[in-house]
Amino acid sequence: MSNHAQPLSPAPATLAPNAPKKKSKENSVWSRLLKNKLAMVGMVIIAIMVIFALFAPLIATHGPNDMDLANSLSEPGIDGHLLGTDNYGRDLFSRIVYGTRISLIVGIFAIGLGGMIGTLLGLLAGYYGGKWDAIIMRLMDGLFAFPFILLSISLMTVLGAGLFNVILAIGIANIPGFARIVRGQVLAVKEEEYIEVTRSLGANDSRIIFHHILPNCMAPIIVYATMHVAGAIISEAALSFLGLGVQPPTASWGSILKDGKDFLVLSPHMATFSGLAILLSVLGFNLFGDGLRDALDPKMKV
């Protein structure tokens, strides 16, 4: 199975000198991605999230922690509170906008951390095989044996609450997934003839691993990472919902949801809108990841 991105457009293998200039590889991946409507929906959602996160102070109508106890739990649309207020009278829209920051930061940095360590371990295990492979992958199996959320919770309990620790906990929980997927890729790529060629040209191990094998494993890594940003966002929300994540009064979708559950009957908008924010962001990353996978290599299964 070849998992590196190969263009599927009917590209002639031979190119006459005067043939029309063919699109480069990046372009054809892009054009396939642009044609995929669902992926574009996902990309728009992600773009909106990024804009919310970057320009939160400009977009938010109120300060995220400004309390107005006289107007607590007001309905959406009243007094300029677009989505209403929470039990402390804080503007829900502004809190959700600011919450986007936490979700994105955790999603990206946790996956970045887990992805980097996991990829490195997967490269070593796959390339060197034997003892290295056995030790690394059994450790990964051990991590995998824990249910994801249980692992995060226990790590949070040990590390203590806080944004950095949330990233650390979710990042660690994501290591084995990356290690497995990268190892599988490496096992296939390292047998390719061009790797043998590179070795016959005098390249050393680190050059072969990082300059030749890694780039050929990038497609599935990118897709896996995109899809798992969604998972990391859910994990952060879950940890905050359980009170283990980002601490109040910092706005996080999970903690808004937690506050909202106490007023589910009285004012359901708190739980509804924070829940919708989580749902939409997860949907966005999943749709985009799916589209990315189809564009990079339709045969690939992640």
Add this chain to the structure above:
Amino acid sequence: MSFDLKQGETIGIVGESGSGKSVTSTAILGLIPSPPGKIERGSILFEGKDLTKLSQAQMRKIRGNEISMIFQDPMTSLNPVFTVGNQIIEVIRLHQQLDKKAARQRAIEMLKLVGIPEPEKRLEQYPHEFSGGMRQRVMIAIALACNPKLLIADEPTTALDVTVQAQILDLMKKLQDDLQTSIIMITHDLGVVWESCQKVLVMYAGNTVEYATVEELYEKPLHPYTWGLLDSQIKSDTTGKLPSIPGNPPDLREDIAGCYFAPRCPYAKDKCFSEKPPLVEVAPNHLVACHFQTSDHRLERKGGSQA
């Protein structure tokens, strides 16, 4: 097996699939996967150095720089995610202290040398934008980028169609004349050997069965296995079914007492199954390993035209 090669000379190694041709070449480069592979004994002398005794780091300096290799299938031997230019520049920068610009200039020269038109433009393209013959040219450019003294060509034309084969062989011969490179040509196509080699070594089951100059072997092939190979070539007067050597190469994990080829040899006698024939010089520059092909005894070749 044993052979030697002088500067600017070409030796052909022929034999059917599984006779150990490619293993020989990977052994020279020290690329036999270990474990399980191991060079038990013997030596590979290159300019007075024994390659089997060098460390990995020393070997890396030799690979690609002094000894290069061209592989069989140009469709799979280029990295699909890098431009062709990057791959040539990489090997140049790996072995020579050149800055990016100079290496790029050298890469353009190499592409021009192997006959790729518009090298500046082709440099920026990915392997999938090249045809098979063009890719093999690129592989030759990569292999020769550092002016190696020895080039190992492992069936360089097998995966190409016949017209392109001829072009690639011509190109290799021309470059050899220009650069004074020695070539080890691994092939199962005797036609390639006649055209490009001075010496030829016929391998069977990991052993040399015949070793001679090309003229000698062409005029007077002696080993029954060589005869079999020659008979199974398509010639201008071939009609009907193409002759072949019955059976398969032996499984070398088992101990075989006699001649490895005996079970498939139409001339085999009892002695062949019990005693291994040594490689002896039966005529000047002509060595053969067969009990019945010696300086004072010859076999009568059955069937098949004399080459």
